Amino acid sequence: xxxxxxxxxxxxxxxxxxxxxxxxxxxxxxxxxxxxxxxxxxxxxxxxxxxxxxxxxxxxxxxxxxxxxxxxxxxxxxxxxxxxxxxxxxxxxxxxxxxxxxxxxxxxxxxxxxxxxxxxxxxxxxxxxxxxxxxxxxxxxxxxxxxxxxxxxxxxxxxxxxxxxxxxxxxxxxxxxxxxxxxxxxxxxxxxxxxxxxxxxxxxxxxxxxxx
Numbered sequence: 001x002x003x004x005x006x007x008x009x010x011x012x013x014x015x016x017x018x019x020x021x022x023x024x025x026x027x028x029x030x031x032x033x034x035x036x037x038x039x040x041x042x043x044x045x046x047x048x049x050x051x052x053x054x055x056x057x058x059x060x061x062x063x064x065x066x067x068x069x070x071x072x073x074x075x076x077x078x079x080x081x082x083x084x085x086x087x088x089x090x091x092x093x094x095x096x097x098x099x100x101x102x103x104x105x106x107x108x109x110x111x112x113x114x115x116x117x118x119x120x121x122x123x124x125x126x127x128x129x130x131x132x133x134x135x136x137x138x139x140x141x142x143x144x145x146x147x148x149x150x151x152x153x154x155x156x157x158x159x160x161x162x163x164x165x166x167x168x169x170x171x172x173x174x175x176x177x178x179x180x181x182x183x184x185x186x187x188x189x190x191x192x193x194x195x196x197x198x199x200x201x202x203x204x205x206x207x208x209x210x211x212x
Contacts, residue, residue, distance in 0.1 A: 009155030031096035104139035134170035165197035
């Protein structure tokens with residue numbers, strides 16, 4: 001049975017790099033994959049960008065009201081048609097894996113669709129994303145992945161102090177802020193929004209012991 005995997009970590013833990021590496025591994029063996037990301041993630045538009053400088057265009061975007069399973073099925077059929085129409089016959093006429101970047105921005109119902117794609121449609125789904133927001137609250141999509149995924153894997157990074165980073169602190173104009181909307185993409189903000197991965201000790205120091 002195909003499975004739903006959730007690989008999560010704090011900001012700058014190499015999630016997009018790991019996704020692109022996984023896609024490369026499949027394709028190096030002649031397998032076909034589809035890459036997707038939520039439409040709300042306007043950073044990079046339709047690109048998945050690694051901090052190492054590697055970029056790749058996704059095969060489709062998932063809108064906030066989309067049925068993720070239906071959108072996937074449409075692009076799966078396209079892959080099948082292209083394989084069947086190829087001049088050189090190819091036995092690999094189906095998608096071997098769906099890889100989803102920034103999965104925390106998906107709605108819980110769309111995470112349910114990812115499980116159906118894996119279990120009912122037989123296509124492994126690798127979802128990558130952040131577990132919690134800048135106020136230490138779980139993103140709805142991530143919370144649902146924690147509930148449904150067959151496999152959970154934490155991708156680790158370090159805080160400025162050298163300890164394991166756990167939280168994602170938000171800075172606006174270089175100053176830490178602990179109030180605001182859950183989603184703030186830096187390119188869309190009038191004041192530049194950035195994030196810093198922090199351990200629990202450093203986060204509590206900057207927030208004045210505040211967690212919500």
